[in-house]
Amino acid sequence: MTGVVAEFATTILAAGATTLLLGLASLLLATVLGLAAAFAKLSRSRALRHTAALYTFIVRGIPDLVVMLLVYYSVPALLNQAIDALGWDMRIEFSPIAAGIAALGLIFGAYMTETFKTALQNIPKGQIEAAVAYGLTRRRMFTRIILPHLVRLALPGFTNNWLVLAKATALVSLIGLQDVMFRAKGAAEATGMPFTFYLIAAGFYLSVTILSLAALTLIARRFEMGLRELAP
């Protein structure tokens, strides 16, 4: 009995690698999308501003699960209709992991946009004026001045988004990715002990949350080194 539980528990936790890979890849895509959309929202071009606003409005107005179903089922269906209309002989189908990364990246990119936009707006103006006065090139100004401030100011929101994202990866099991949740479901159905195995999955997500909180507190401390604080 305990042997069976241990065996299934190992296969569930082994899928943790898939969950983490999915989470980190989505986080990367979300960060890139979020940065691009944040700069677009603050850009002088009206078209860019409106495109970014439309993107965040639509994505944040639809449940994560529905975005995932749209990316996994509806987008290929639409593309295949177009291909049929053109008379080509091919079919498009996404793998669950690709659809999962695309969907989660798209969703959390919208949340990251707001985080980065607020952070960019909160960079002290004098810092940028000083950089201009020193004659820094645009690229140098970005890497040496804007980016360090951005990291510090965006970190709390970024942490929050990652915590929500890590939990949202569980949804990808519903489109068939063999992650922690998918394996837990399999074990639950095979053994008739659903509570035990869903509890193991819950324990996995909880430890990811707690470890991420600890790690990001350390990183935050590193980036706040240059900040003066009032004596308590």
Added chain:
Amino acid sequence: MNWGIIAENLGLYVQGAKLTLLLAFASLAISFCLAVPLAFLRNSRIAALRYAVLGYTLVFRGTPLLVQLFLIYFGLAQFELVRESVIWPWLSSPLVCVLIAFVLNSTAYSTEIFAGGLRHIPIGEIEAARAFGMSAFAQARRILIPAMLTRSLPLYGNEMIMMLHATSLASTVTLLETTGVARMITLNYYIQFEPYVTAAAIYLAMTFVLVSAFQLVQWRWAGYLENRIG
């Protein structure tokens, strides 16, 4: 394109949207009533109470809602004690399980939001209440709870939208709310584009209405917090 199928099944979507709204608002109403007292316990002077509430919010905010829902809907059947108890007819109903999961989850988030609001009330307001000789109950009713709620409004608005969107998970345990209806139509008619796009449009409209309503509420009840210098 097969928009004709969607038009034929519009009645189903109306039913689904009704269930979505029912689930969201029932869960929010119940969890609101639980979260207000829990927020006070979260800031209690007794460490044991504080940590007990923190433990609860940490577990329910640290695990996916999907796992919580499956633990309650599929998991509880594992125990004979539960299966033979008088509440089993309730616990085997997907609607009841979904509501329990949503309430437990939303209460955890709301408790933390309200507890944060409570911590940020200026000390002067509480001192003034004491100086007026208000009892602890009068203080809570007239000063602390209103100040806590207005300060929590922006975050609580986000939580309401999260809850509205979270109801889509009810489709995974056979309930036919908006997402469930969309899934059923894709399976019945073998079309994968139109049903989900329709569901997305319904959620988008609901979110838009909720956000607009909330901005109005915020302007009316929390307006005094804005435009302050420093």
